[in-house]
Amino acid sequence: MSAFGKRGGAAGLPSRPAFGVARPMQGGAPAPAPRPVDTPPSAEQFPPLPGIDGDTAAPVQMDAMARLASREASSGEAAASRQEGFEASIHRIKEQVLPRLLERVDPEAAAALSKDELAEEFSPIIGEVLAELKLTLNRREQFALEKVLVDELLGLGPLEELLADPNISDIMVNGPDQTFVERKGKLEVANIQFRDEEHLFQIAQRIVNQVGRRVDQTTPLADARLKDGSRVNVIVPPLSLRGTAISIRKFSAKPITLDMMAGFGSMSPKMATALKIAGACRFNIVISGGTGSGKTTMLNALSKMIDPGERVITIEDAAELRLQQPHWLPLETRPANLEGQGAITIRDLVINALRMRPDRIILGEIRGSECFDMLAAMNTGHDGSMCTLHSNSPREALARMENMVMMSDIKVPKEAISRQIADSVDLIVQVKRLRDGSRRVTNITEVIGMEGPVIVTQELFKFEYLDETADGKIIGEYRAMGLRPYTLEKAKQFGFEQPFLEACL
Numbered sequence: 001m002s003a004f005g006k007r008g009g010a011a012g013l014p015s016r017p018a019f020g021v022a023r024p025m026q027g028g029a030p031a032p033a034p035r036p037v038d039t040p041p042s043a044e045q046f047p048p049l050p051g052i053d054g055d056t057a058a059p060v061q062m063d064a065m066a067r068l069a070s071r072e073a074s075s076g077e078a079a080a081s082r083q084e085g086f087e088a089s090i091h092r093i094k095e096q097v098l099p100r101l102l103e104r105v106d107p108e109a110a111a112a113l114s115k116d117e118l119a120e121e122f123s124p125i126i127g128e129v130l131a132e133l134k135l136t137l138n139r140r141e142q143f144a145l146e147k148v149l150v151d152e153l154l155g156l157g158p159l160e161e162l163l164a165d166p167n168i169s170d171i172m173v174n175g176p177d178q179t180f181v182e183r184k185g186k187l188e189v190a191n192i193q194f195r196d197e198e199h200l201f202q203i204a205q206r207i208v209n210q211v212g213r214r215v216d217q218t219t220p221l222a223d224a225r226l227k228d229g230s231r232v233n234v235i236v237p238p239l240s241l242r243g244t245a246i247s248i249r250k251f252s253a254k255p256i257t258l259d260m261m262a263g264f265g266s267m268s269p270k271m272a273t274a275l276k277i278a279g280a281c282r283f284n285i286v287i288s289g290g291t292g293s294g295k296t297t298m299l300n301a302l303s304k305m306i307d308p309g310e311r312v313i314t315i316e317d318a319a320e321l322r323l324q325q326p327h328w329l330p331l332e333t334r335p336a337n338l339e340g341q342g343a344i345t346i347r348d349l350v351i352n353a354l355r356m357r358p359d360r361i362i363l364g365e366i367r368g369s370e371c372f373d374m375l376a377a378m379n380t381g382h383d384g385s386m387c388t389l390h391s392n393s394p395r396e397a398l399a400r401m402e403n404m405v406m407m408s409d410i411k412v413p414k415e416a417i418s419r420q421i422a423d424s425v426d427l428i429v430q431v432k433r434l435r436d437g438s439r440r441v442t443n444i445t446e447v448i449g450m451e452g453p454v455i456v457t458q459e460l461f462k463f464e465y466l467d468e469t470a471d472g473k474i475i476g477e478y479r480a481m482g483l484r485p486y487t488l489e490k491a492k493q494f495g496f497e498q499p500f501l502e503a504c505l
Helices: 041-045 059-074 085-104 107-111 115-132 139-154 159-163 197-209 258-264 269-280 295-303 346-353 370-378 394-407 414-424 488-493 497-504
Strands: 168-174 179-183 186-189 221-225 231-235 245-249 285-289 312-316 328-332 360-363 386-390 427-433 439-451 454-468 474-480
Touching: 085 115, 085 139, 107 139, 115 139, 159 168, 159 245, 197 221, 197 231, 197 245, 258 269, 258 295, 269 295, 269 439, 269 454, 269 474, 269 497, 285 295, 285 394, 295 386, 295 427, 312 346, 328 346, 346 360, 346 370, 360 370, 370 394, 370 414, 386 394, 394 414, 394 427, 394 439, 394 454, 414 439, 414 454, 488 497
Parallel strands: 285 386, 285 427, 312 328, 312 360, 360 386
Antiparallel strands: 168 179, 168 245, 179 186, 221 231, 231 245, 427 439, 439 454, 454 474
C-alpha cells in the first residue's frame, strides 16, 4: 500500500513512473531508447547541459560565466580620479600662482565682478606672477590658467568643467580623491581632483550658501540647487567617512518634451499621445520610479500640457521643476535653524497652497504624511494635480501611498485610505532606468476603483523585454493592452474621447 492508499504494480495496475521520467506524448516523437544497465537513473533525469561535460562549450553560457568572473575580479579595484597631461600641468601651475594672486586681489572687489570681467582684470596680474615665478606659457596654457583661477575664486573649482559638459547628467564626488560622472546612463571616473578635504568642503559651503542654507558638523546634511536648477545634495564628515560628498543631478538646458522622449525611444508615440491627453484633461497623475529613472523629467514634460490660463503651484524640498507656464508659483521647504525651530515641511506648504486658489498642485516628491493632504487636494476640486514617489511598480506605488498615510499621525482605517487613493488617483506612470543606462516608461496604469478591500487597476501600456544586443543594449517592445480606458469619460469632457481611445487600442 502506498502513502496515497493505492497499491503499486503488484496488483496488476500500471506502476507509477519515477519522479523526473516523463512519458512520451501520443503521436509525438518516438520513445527514447532504453538506457544501458550501468547508467544511473539520475543521468536520464538530469542530462548534462551542453558546454559543461562536453568538449564544445555553449557560447552564451560561457560568455555569461566569463562576465561573472570578470566582475568578481574587478570588484575590489579602487578607482581614483587622476589628472593627466595638459590638465595636470595647468593644475600644478595654478597651485603656484593662486597664493601670490590672492595677495594682489581685493576679495570684495573680485566678488562684485562677473567671470568675464574678472578674467580681464586677472590677465595682466597673472602675467606678473608668472614672470616672478619664471614660468613661460603659450596662449592656450595662459587662457586655460585664467579660466581655472576664475573658477576657483568665483565658481565651483574643478566642478565647473563637469557642469559645462552637456553629456554629463550626474556628478558624484566621493571625497577629494574620487569623482564619478554619468554619461549616457553609465558611470565613469572623472579626470578632476581637489587639492584636499578643506578645498572640497569650501566648495560645498559655497554651493549651499547660495540658497541660504548651511552645512557643517552640526548640520552635516544639506539639499541645495545651482543657478541652472540642478539639484545638489551635500553630506560631510562625521557622517561621510571618505570626506565631503557632493551629488549633483544636472538638468537639460533645453526642456525635454513627450515627443522628444518618444523620439529617444523612452516610450512609443501612442504612449506619448495618451500622456499628452492625460495632462491636458486634468488627470491626477502619480509618477513612480527609482532614483535617477527620470521622474522629474517626466513631470516637467507632462506640465507642458497644462493650460496657460491655469494657476499652478509647485511644492518641493529643493526647487528643481522647470515649468513653462506663465502662471506658476514655486514653493520650497525650509530646514530648522540652529535652535531646531522654524522648519517648514512639505505638508505645511500643501495645506497653505490650498488657500492660494490653485488650479493644480504639483509635488516634487511625496515621502510621508503630506501624501494624505495631496490626496485630499486631488479629491476636492484640484484635478490635474501631479506628484512623484519612489517605487518599483504601479502596484507597489499604491501600497507605498497607503503606508505613507498610515505612518502619519492621522488615525484613519486602512480601507478608508485605500478608498481615498482609488478615488483620487487616475493614472500611474512607471519609469525605470534599465541596466543598459536607458530610461523608459515601463507601465501606464489606470486606477479604476475598489473591489472589496483591494484597489483595482488596469494596465493600458507595458514595455516588454525581448532581447539584448551584443553591446548590451536592451531590445523591447511597447505594447498597448487594447483595453477601453476607464478614464475615457473624463477625456470626453475635454473633447479628447476619440484620440484617447485610439491611442489605447
